[in-house]
Amino acid sequence: MINKNIHSYPKLDISTYLSEFINQRKLFLKNINHSIDYDTDNIQYEVNRVIYSYISLNKLSSTLTSRLNEAIVGFKSLRVKDTKLIMYLKRYFELHRTLYAELESKNHKLDATSNKNDINILLRVSYLLQLMHIKTNDFNYLSTSIKINEFMLNDFTSYELEKSSLLKYLINYEILILRNYNENI
Amino acid sequence: MKISNFGIILYPSTRSLAYLHMLSKNNIMPKEVIVMGKWPFLPENILIESKKYSYEDKYFSIDDSLEWIIKNKNINLSSIDDTDINSQELHKILNKTKCKNFIFTGGGILRKEVLSLGIDFIHVHPGDINYYRGSTCFHYSYLRSESVSCTTFIMKNELDRGEVLDISRIHQNIFIENDQSFFVDYIYDPFIRSIALKKVLPYLESLEKKNNIIINEFHGDDHHVIHPVLRSLFIKKINNSYTENDEKGIYLTDA
Numbered sequence: 001m002i003n004k005n006i007h008s009y010p011k012l013d014i015s016t017y018l019s020e021f022i023n024q025r026k027l028f029l030k031n032i033n034h035s036i037d038y039d040t041d042n043i044q045y046e047v048n049r050v051i052y053s054y055i056s057l058n059k060l061s062s063t064l065t066s067r068l069n070e071a072i073v074g075f076k077s078l079r080v081k082d083t084k085l086i087m088y089l090k091r092y093f094e095l096h097r098t099l100y101a102e103l104e105s106k107n108h109k110l111d112a113t114s115n116k117n118d119i120n121i122l123l124r125v126s127y128l129l130q131l132m133h134i135k136t137n138d139f140n141y142l143s144t145s146i147k148i149n150e151f152m153l154n155d156f157t158s159y160e161l162e163k164s165s166l167l168k169y170l171i172n173y174e175i176l177i178l179r180n181y182n183e184n185i
Numbered sequence: 186m187k188i189s190n191f192g193i194i195l196y197p198s199t200r201s202l203a204y205l206h207m208l209s210k211n212n213i214m215p216k217e218v219i220v221m222g223k224w225p226f227l228p229e230n231i232l233i234e235s236k237k238y239s240y241e242d243k244y245f246s247i248d249d250s251l252e253w254i255i256k257n258k259n260i261n262l263s264s265i266d267d268t269d270i271n272s273q274e275l276h277k278i279l280n281k282t283k284c285k286n287f288i289f290t291g292g293g294i295l296r297k298e299v300l301s302l303g304i305d306f307i308h309v310h311p312g313d314i315n316y317y318r319g320s321t322c323f324h325y326s327y328l329r330s331e332s333v334s335c336t337t338f339i340m341k342n343e344l345d346r347g348e349v350l351d352i353s354r355i356h357q358n359i360f361i362e363n364d365q366s367f368f369v370d371y372i373y374d375p376f377i378r379s380i381a382l383k384k385v386l387p388y389l390e391s392l393e394k395k396n397n398i399i400i401n402e403f404h405g406d407d408h409h410v411i412h413p414v415l416r417s418l419f420i421k422k423i424n425n426s427y428t429e430n431d432e433k434g435i436y437l438t439d440a
Binding site for chain 1: 324325328329361362363406407408409411412413414415417418420421422424425
């Protein structure tokens with residue numbers, strides 16, 4: 001019997017890993033011609049603007065997209081049921097590396113027959129997790145958000161990524177959060 | 186060395202080595218030792234790192250030969266190839282044992298069949314179970330509040346339930362060098378659990394429980410395996426809090 005390999009982490013160069021990670025993210029933004037001069041307030045403003053515009057153009061979007069849109073624009077007074085939804089989606093992604101586009105109407109669980117890994121859902125969940133991290137200082141949210149961002153950057157085509165009007169803000173936000181920790185922790 | 190009436194299941198990991206070291210340092214040995222998987226198990230590069238940074242002197246012996254246990258005729262020793270805590274092979278041995286307490290050194294969730302054997306499995310979790318669940322939760326607690334805790338509890342027949350024996354707070358003043366790639370997973374994590382386990386040795390010997398810390402249901406949030414970039418941030422934070430003139434090492438704050 002061969003023992004299971006328990007090396008769960010890549011070998012890290014502690015002194016440079018974080019800055020290299022940030023540089024890779026910056027390179028992505030540079031390649032899609034996004035300036036990283038935005039501060040956190042600008043990003044929140046721009047994301048809300050994109051969401052409001054999405055709401056006005058997509059009256060018939062999925063129940064889940066609508067719930068997530070509402071949670072983003074109303075984040076300052078987030079309802080308990082929306083917090084529970086974010087926690088549920090966070091856990092689901094961690095366990096399955098997948099999210100679905102619709103909720104079942106009966107039990108409000110993800111409907112596995114609906115569209116799998118819709119970029120609009122992934123983006124919104126990741127952004128809400130970033131906001132939750134900022135609000136609570138709990139790195140649990142940030143960790144999953146980084147994993148979702150990584151998943152999108154690795155699994156979607158550059159065409160799909162460039163088409164998204166939210167992704168650049170999300171990656172920009174992630175850089176700001178991590179850069180702040182890298183400099184001040 | 187005193188042989189006490191409890192057992193230990195040794196998963197091939199440095200956690201097992203840390204626990205054995207702590208027990209031997211306190212002159213206590215379990216009556217029953219069940220060895221799982223293939224031993225010795227440590228890759229050469231951990232041994233090189235250990236030698237370079239004197240892990241044996243500072244933390245615990247990483248001798249994974251088990252020779253000193255094999256030579257002790259007072260210890261009931263058995264071994265199985267399987268490393269699955271729910272395996273039939275292990276189940277058969279546990280079914281025959283007279284020890285009612287076993288220290289658990291592996292991972293995973295114990296199935297009902299194992300938990301219903303009437304044995305208390307004692308597990309040390311690297312976090313305050315009231316707030317943090319998940320194997321890497323000490324990273325999260327340190328990043329959030331510069332605190333690391335360990336909870337020692339008896340695993341129960343239901344998920345997320347157990348009887349807490351102790352919650353310990355850990356303090357460290359250490360600097361992790363760039364090439365200490367194995368330190369956090371293979372030394373720090375098992376070492377903090379071992380010093381927390383030490384606090385419940387009186388219980389293991391006498392089975393007398395403290396009467397004020399029974400918590401039967403845990404509400405801590407699931408903290409899934411932390412992303413490597415936050416792990417590097419954890420190390421950076423540990424290093425930034427290091428002070429040359431203070432006592433160096435890892436220890437219990439209330440020891």
